[in-house]
Each structure stands twice: as C-alpha cells, then as structure tokens.
Amino acid sequence: MNLLGAELWRFTSRRIVKVTLVVVLLCMTGGMAIAAWQSEVDLSSRYDSYSEACFENPTYNTEGEIDLSECETIVAYSDDGRVRLNDLGNVLSATGVLFMLVAILVAASSLGAEFGAASLSTQLIFEPRRVRVWATKSVAVAIGTAAITAVLAAVLVAQFTAISAWRGITAVEDGFWNDRVLDVARLIAAGALGGLLGFAITGFARRTVAAVVVFIALFIIEPLLYQVTDLFDARLPLYPLIAFVTNPFREIAFEAEDAWGMGTLADAVIVPVVWIVALLVVTGWQFRRSEIR
Amino acid sequence: MHAIEMSGLTKTYRARGGMVHAVAGLDLVVPVGGVHGFLGANGAGKTTSIRALVGHLRASSGEIRLLGARIPHELPTVIDRVGALVEQPSFFPNFTGRRNLALLAKSRGIPKSRVGAALATVGLTERADSRFATYSLGMKQRLGVAAVLLKDPEVLILDEPANGLDPPGILEMRNLLQRLGNEGRTVFVSSHILSEVQQTCDRVTVIARGRQITTGTVHELLATADAKFHVRVPGDQSERHVAATVLTNAGFEVLLDEKGELFVGVDAAHSDMVTKALADALIYVSLLAPVERSLEDVFLELTADPNASNGASPAGGAS
Ligand SMILES: Nc1ncnc2c1ncn2[C@@H]1O[C@H](COP(=O)(O)OP(=O)(O)O)[C@@H](O)[C@H]1O
Numbered sequence: 001m002n003l004l005g006a007e008l009w010r011f012t013s014r015r016i017v018k019v020t021l022v023v024v025l026l027c028m029t030g031g032m033a034i035a036a037w038q039s040e041v042d043l044s045s046r047y048d049s050y051s052e053a054c055f056e057n058p059t060y061n062t063e064g065e066i067d068l069s070e071c072e073t074i075v076a077y078s079d080d081g082r083v084r085l086n087d088l089g090n091v092l093s094a095t096g097v098l099f100m101l102v103a104i105l106v107a108a109s110s111l112g113a114e115f116g117a118a119s120l121s122t123q124l125i126f127e128p129r130r131v132r133v134w135a136t137k138s139v140a141v142a143i144g145t146a147a148i149t150a151v152l153a154a155v156l157v158a159q160f161t162a163i164s165a166w167r168g169i170t171a172v173e174d175g176f177w178n179d180r181v182l183d184v185a186r187l188i189a190a191g192a193l194g195g196l197l198g199f200a201i202t203g204f205a206r207r208t209v210a211a212v213v214v215f216i217a218l219f220i221i222e223p224l225l226y227q228v229t230d231l232f233d234a235r236l237p238l239y240p241l242i243a244f245v246t247n248p249f250r251e252i253a254f255e256a257e258d259a260w261g262m263g264t265l266a267d268a269v270i271v272p273v274v275w276i277v278a279l280l281v282v283t284g285w286q287f288r289r290s291e292i293r
Numbered sequence: 294m295h296a297i298e299m300s301g302l303t304k305t306y307r308a309r310g311g312m313v314h315a316v317a318g319l320d321l322v323v324p325v326g327g328v329h330g331f332l333g334a335n336g337a338g339k340t341t342s343i344r345a346l347v348g349h350l351r352a353s354s355g356e357i358r359l360l361g362a363r364i365p366h367e368l369p370t371v372i373d374r375v376g377a378l379v380e381q382p383s384f385f386p387n388f389t390g391r392r393n394l395a396l397l398a399k400s401r402g403i404p405k406s407r408v409g410a411a412l413a414t415v416g417l418t419e420r421a422d423s424r425f426a427t428y429s430l431g432m433k434q435r436l437g438v439a440a441v442l443l444k445d446p447e448v449l450i451l452d453e454p455a456n457g458l459d460p461p462g463i464l465e466m467r468n469l470l471q472r473l474g475n476e477g478r479t480v481f482v483s484s485h486i487l488s489e490v491q492q493t494c495d496r497v498t499v500i501a502r503g504r505q506i507t508t509g510t511v512h513e514l515l516a517t518a519d520a521k522f523h524v525r526v527p528g529d530q531s532e533r534h535v536a537a538t539v540l541t542n543a544g545f546e547v548l549l550d551e552k553g554e555l556f557v558g559v560d561a562a563h564s565d566m567v568t569k570a571l572a573d574a575l576i577y578v579s580l581l582a583p584v585e586r587s588l589e590d591v592f593l594e595l596t597a598d599p600n601a602s603n604g605a606s607p608a609g610g611a612s
C-alpha cells in the first residue's frame with residue numbers, strides 16, 4: 001500500500017500530468033464556448049438577411065433566375081448549430097478517443113521519465129522486489145489515467161449540460177442518463193486501458209519518444225493491415241480500443257467491417273486487454289532480469 | 294557474521310571488442326562496524342561489484358552475502374537495514390530534493406520526519422525545496438547521501454561519495470563517514486582517491502583488474518612498505534655523490550633521484566646508523582627526515598601492472 005501510495009503521488013506530481021490536464025480542459029472549454037456561441041445565432045435574423053440579400057436586391061443569373069449562390073443559406077432545423085443535450089452520447093464517444101490518446105501519452109511519458117532519470121536504480125534500493133515495483137507502477141498508471149479521464153469526462157458532461165440548458169435544447173430520450181453513465185464508465189475504462197497500453201509499450205521502448213513513435217506507427221499501420229488482409233481483424237491493440245470508445249456497435253446498421261472486424265463491444269475490450277496483459281507480463285519479466293543503471 | 298562478504302565474484306560483459314572481465318574473482322570481507330575503504334583505479338571493478346551487491350545486476354558467478362543474506366535472492370529481507378549510493382545519484386530532475394526523498398520514504402513507510410533530518414545531516418536544508426535539476430554536482434551527491442541515511446541503515450554502501458564535492462564538502466563528507474562509523478555502523482566506501490581513504494577509513498581493501506590485491510587496516514598496509522629517509526649534506530652535488538658512496542659501502546640501500554636528492558632505505562630504529570656512517574667519513578648530516586609513505590605509494594606499488602616493463606618506483610625515483 002505504501003508503494004502504491006508513493007507511485008500515485010509521483011504520478012500526480014508530474015508536471016506533464018498537470019499541464020496536459022489544464023491544456024485539454026482549456027481546449028474543451030474553448031470548444032464548448034464556440035458551440036454555445038453558435039447555438040446563440042438567431043434563426044429569424046438569418047432568414048431576414050436571406051430575404052434582404054436575395055429577394056429585395058436580387059441578382060439574376062443568365063437564365064433569369066435569382067442567383068441563390070449570393071444568398072445566405074437558411075439552415076435546416078437538423079443542423080442549425082444548436083446544442084442538444086440529446087447529442088451528449090455522440091460527443092462523449094468522439095471526445096473519448098482524444099481522452100484515451102491523452103491517457104496513452106501521459107502514461108508513456110510517466111514511465112519514460114523514470115527510465116530517463118534512471119531513478120529506478122535509487123528506487124530499487126528501497127524496494128528491490130522488482131516484479132512488485134513493476135506491477136505497482138502499472139496499477140498506479142491505470143488508476144491515474146482513469147482518474148484523469150474521469151475528471152475530463154465529468155467536466156465535459158457538466159459543460160455540455162449547462163450549455164444546452166442555457167442556449168440549447170434539453171429534451172432527451174428515455175433512459176438518457178443511464179446510457180450516459182455507461183458511456184462515462186466506458187471512457188474511464190478506456191482511459192485506464194490506454195494508460196496501461198502506453199505503460200507497457202514504454203516498458204519495451206524505454207523512452208517516451210520511442211513509445212510515441214510506436215503509437216504513431218500503430219495508428220498508421222493498423223488500418224493499412226486491416227485493408228490489405230483480414231488476417232489481423234480484431235487482433236491488433238490500438239483500433240479495437242478506439243472502437244471500444246466510439247462504440248459503433250450500438251448503431252442499427254452496424255457491420256463488423258465498421259469496427260475493424262470486431263462484432264461486439266466485448267470483442268473491443270477483450271482484444272486490447274489480452275494485448276496489455278501479454279505486454280505487461282513480458283516487460284515485467286524483462287524488468288525483473290535487466291541490469292539497472 | 295560479516296557485514297559484507299564476496300567470494301569468487303565475477304562479472305563478464307560481452308562488449309563489442311570481446312569479453313570484458315569487469316570483476317574477475319573478487320574476494321572481500323567487510324567486518325561489522327567502522328569505515329571500510331574499497332580502493333581501486335578507474336575501471337578496477339568497484340562500481341560493478343557494488344551494483345551486484347545491491348542487486349542492480351547479476352554476477353556471472355560467485356557468492357555475495359549482505360548481513361548474512363544471500364544476494365540477490367534474500368536481498369529483500371535485509372534491504373531495510375542497508376543504504377546505498379551507486380555511482381551518480383539519480384533522482385527526478387523536476388522534483389525538489391525534498392520531494393524526491395519523501396517519495397522514497399513513503400514507498401517504504403519511513404516516517405516523514407526522517408526526510409528533514411537526513412537533509413539537515415548533509416547540509417541541504419536550505420536548497421531542499423529547489424528542483425533537483427538546479428543542483429550542483431556536489432549537492433546532487435549530498436542528496437544521494439541523504440537518501441542513504443533515510444533508512445537509518447546499519448550498513449552504508451557508498452560508491453565514490455566525494456565525487457564532485459569541493460574541498461570543504463570533502464572534509465564534511467569525511468567527518469560524516471567517520472561519525473557514522475563511530476556510531477557502530479558499517480560504512481563501505483569506494484574511492485579511487487587514496488588520500489581520501491587514508492584519512493577516513495579504518496580498513497581498506499585494494500582491488501585491481503577485478504581482483505583483490507590486499508586488505509587490512511590502513512596501518513598494516515602502510516607498514517608493508519619499506520621505510521625511507523631523505524638525507525641532506527652540506528655542499529654541492531659531488532658531496533652528495535661522495536655521501537652516497539659512503540652509505541652504499543656501509544651496506545645501505547641508496548637512491549639518488551633525478552634532482553640529485555639522496556634517499557636511504559632504512560627503518561626508523563636504525564636511522565642513527567646513517568648519521569654515524571657519514572660522520573665517520575667526516576660528512577655531517579644537515580637533514581635526516583623520514584619520507585612520508587602515503588597509501589597512494591603503496592597502492593601504486595601493489596597495483597603496478599606486472600606486464601609493464603619497468604615497475605614504477607614512486608617516492609624515490611631512479612636508483
Ligand atoms: N555495462 C557494461 N558493459 C561493458 N563493460 C562494462 C560495463 N560496465 C562496466 N564495464 C567495464 O567494466 C570495468 C569495470 O568498471 P567499473 O566497475 O565501473 O569500475 P570502477 O567503478 O572501479 O571505476 C571497466 O573496464 C568498464 O569499462
């Protein structure tokens with residue numbers, strides 16, 4: 001328990017954790033401000049400018065018709081830019097991918113910094129049971145990234161709810177909040193899994209930069225592999241995790257092809273979990289035997 | 294039981310140019326209590342054997358015991374009684390010195406009060422709340438020593454702790470080590486600077502090329518070297534040559550160094566025989582002084598590469 005407490009304390013003390021949290025919160029707030037501002041636009045004034053520009057002072061094209069390209073468009077009701085609380089599920093899924101990438105980055109830099117500072121050598125003088133150290137660190141990272149995701153998701157839900165109440169539309173379908181609780185829980189789980197994946201890959205790469213390169217490579221290579229062959233469908237770590245966040249499985253017209261070969265939400269969580277467990281065992285074994293500088 | 298025991302310790306690295314025998318059959322016994330120096334030139338294998346001792350690497354063969362526990366398997370059973378600083382102290386650069394120590398203390402359930410105490414002992418209280426990255430080399434070294442003190446350990450293992458310290462810092466470190474040794478703790482301290490060790494340690498073990506050369510108290514080691522006296526006589530160079538001849542004829546071992554200074558190999562109990570021999574030849578001695586033998590001289594003699602063509606003779610020069 002002492003060790004876990006120390007690891008969590010170390011994790012939360014890291015500057016990158018604080019900076020990342022603040023930057024993402026600022027970006028989110030900025031996005032929300034823009035959404036709120038667009039939600040404010042008065043449709044009737046748009047209609048006024050439409051008629052003014054197009055009907056009172058019309059320009060005509062060669063066929064003698066009013067040139068509508070000169071007009072402002074009347075925005076259809078369905079994309080009138082108004083914030084609808086009922087869209088919160090989609091917003092959570094889309095933003096959740098960003099949260100998960102943040103979790104991966106934070107976890108990778110957290111372990112990468114320990115290799116960089118060689119502080120493990122000092123730490124092992126205090127706790128030489130390396131498997132325990134490795135396991136505790138990974139648990140701390142999972143708890144830490146889950147907590148970061150929870151904070152971000154909570155702020156997102158609060159901001160979105162506030163804005164829809166202020167300038168948007170708050171009507172929601174039945175069972176709306178139950179579903180949103182499940183969404184947030186899924187996001188938090190994905191944050192923890194992303195953190196563990198970042199940790200495990202940095203365990204191999206030993207450096208933050210190398211780990212980030214691996215993730216960028218996965219990002220690019222995985223979809224290529226899915227395209228070339230279906231051999232890797234539901235077998236690679238990153239995109240299943242993304243599918244777990246975006247949850248395309250609830251769509252009525254869902255097909256496994258839309259989710260890189262995974263048929264259900266359970267697939268989308270099992271595949272990354274298997275990867276993470278395997279990577280953690282291998283890196284833990286490696287750490288147990290390695291020479292510490 | 295001894296504090297530290299190593300027998301037949303070897304560590305071989307596979308390097309690009311072939312095998313590197315960093316430690317090649319090291320035997321070592323460090324009794325409990327006092328300051329024990331671990332001497333060797335750069336690359337002699339000090340750090341490698343210490344890293345094996347604290348479980349940072351696995352020896353290729355041999356046996357290590359720390360407070361009786363077999364290393365590495367039983368290390369966790371004694372780790373709370375052992376503090377160690379291996380090579381450069383490594384901490385988080387963006388955390389303050391205090392936070393770095395507090396994290397280590399927390400990981401082992403050590404009371405927080407010990408952090409402040411350890412910082413005070415090494416004289417780092419004032420800068421304790423600055424980031425580690427802003428520390429000078431000497432301050433980093435002090436923080437490393439403070440981390441060693443956190444556990445209030447019975448055995449302290451310090452790899453070149455005087456590295457990067459300024460002269461007053463070195464003096465403080467020396468006093469600290471002696472105080473810790475006098476408190477009944479075992480201080481095992483490596484160094485390549487012999488004058489350091491001579492003034493601090495009760496016992497020393499000298500290693501070269503990964504093997505033990507000798508071990509014992511500092512006095513014992515100094516006594517193994519032959520005593521030597523510096524002799525001055527009035528007059529010029531030719532007088533000294535005459536004196537040298539007289540002493541050689543009287544059966545003394547005589548050295549004339551490149552500056553023409555005269556040295557006689559004789560122990561203190563018989564140094565009067567030198568004056569007598571010269572006085573008999575009507576040469577009157579103006580100076581007869583024992584040449585201070587430092588551990589360094591002994592060390593250089595002991596570790597001189599046997600393959601080198603001429604063994605360097607440190608204090609006297611050419612004979
Ligand atoms: N990781 C390593 N790989 C290859 N050679 C090494 C390694 N570590 C140390 N050595 C070699 O082992 C020898 C002993 O090194 P070291 O124990 O650091 O000596 P000391 O601490 O006495 O200066 C040196 O020749 C060094 O170059």
Ligand SMILES: [Mg+2]
Nearest residue numbers: 339340380453
């Ligand atoms: Mg060394």
